[in-house]
Amino acid sequence: MDGAMSDAVRETSRDVSVRPSTETDVPAMVAIYTHHITRGLGEFDPEPMHADDIKRRRKNMLRRRLPHLVAERGGAVVGYAYAVPFRKRPAYRYAVKHSIYVHSEHLHSGIGRLLLPALIDACTSAGFRQMFAYIDADNTASQKLHEVHGFRRVGLLEGVGFKYGTWTDSLLMQRAIGDGATTPPTELAYSRTT
Numbered sequence: 729m730d731g732a733m734s735d736a737v738r739e740t741s742r743d744v745s746v747r748p749s750t751e752t753d754v755p756a757m758v759a760i761y762t763h764h765i766t767r768g769l770g771e772f773d774p775e776p777m778h779a780d781d782i783k784r785r786r787k788n789m790l791r792r793r794l795p796h797l798v799a800e801r802g803g804a805v806v807g808y809a810y811a812v813p814f815r816k817r818p819a820y821r822y823a824v825k826h827s828i829y830v831h832s833e834h835l836h837s838g839i840g841r842l843l844l845p846a847l848i849d850a851c852t853s854a855g856f857r858q859m860f861a862y863i864d865a866d867n868t869a870s871q872k873l874h875e876v877h878g879f880r881r882v883g884l885l886e887g888v889g890f891k892y893g894t895w896t897d898s899l900l901m902q903r904a905i906g907d908g909a910t911t912p913p914t915e916l917a918y919s920r921t922t
């Protein structure tokens with residue numbers, strides 16, 4: 729975290745902890761996700777998310793050693809973040825894309841600022857070299873959060889989404905992690921990508 733930490737973030741870092749998720753966190757993650765997909769700027773999904781979907785995805789990711797983290801405040805899950813393969817083809821196995829969601833009652837209180845660097849660290853330790861985020865072009869909060877943590881805009885995907893009766897653009901943001909593309913990779917702890 730940078731030296732110019734705001735008071736809110738400093739306060740948050742005292743009472744929020746970030747840890748790997750467990751299966752018992754799933755209902756809280758479903759509630760956070762459901763809130764955002766029904767009204768937010770994040771992903772759009774007209775179908776309700778079921779706990780079994782998250783449980784299955786989470787197990788898949790953990791099998792591939794992809795980080796899946798939650799932020800906890802006062803014993804309650806207030807946010808989560810995870811990485812998935814950027815593409816399935818083996819050539820792309822060192823690149824991940826990620827998602828991050830903060831509970832609607834805890835927005836802009838520094839939780840994203842704790843979760844995102846924790847996810848970056850976890851992806852770096854796991855041997856990945858590049859991280860990507862697709863971010864709705866209107867999602868200023870997410871764009872700023874990612875910029876603060878070293879992501880830069882590498883693409884604009886025009887009219888790629890359709891939600892709430894409107895075509896939407898997405899930004900593609902990227903940052904190198906670890907040695908990025910400057911050194912050969914170390915083989916990942918898992919070798920299968922599908």
Ligand SMILES: CC(C)(COP(=O)(O)OP(=O)(O)OC[C@H]1O[C@@H](n2cnc3c(N)ncnc32)[C@H](O)[C@@H]1OP(=O)(O)O)[C@@H](O)C(=O)NCCC(=O)NCCS
Pocket residue numbers: 734764768769770771827828829830831834835836837838839840841842861862863864867868869870872873874876
């Ligand atoms: C994007 C999101 C994860 C940010 O998490 P957060 O905990 O609210 O963010 P933080 O409080 O840690 O703020 C980090 C930085 O993000 C930016 N930010 C956060 N909320 C913002 C807002 N409402 N408006 C503008 N910038 C904002 C700021 O740069 C902020 O730094 P600052 O506090 O020094 O100004 C959160 O808003 C969220 O879950 N949104 C809904 C789901 C979503 O869009 N996920 C991302 C999909 S790509």
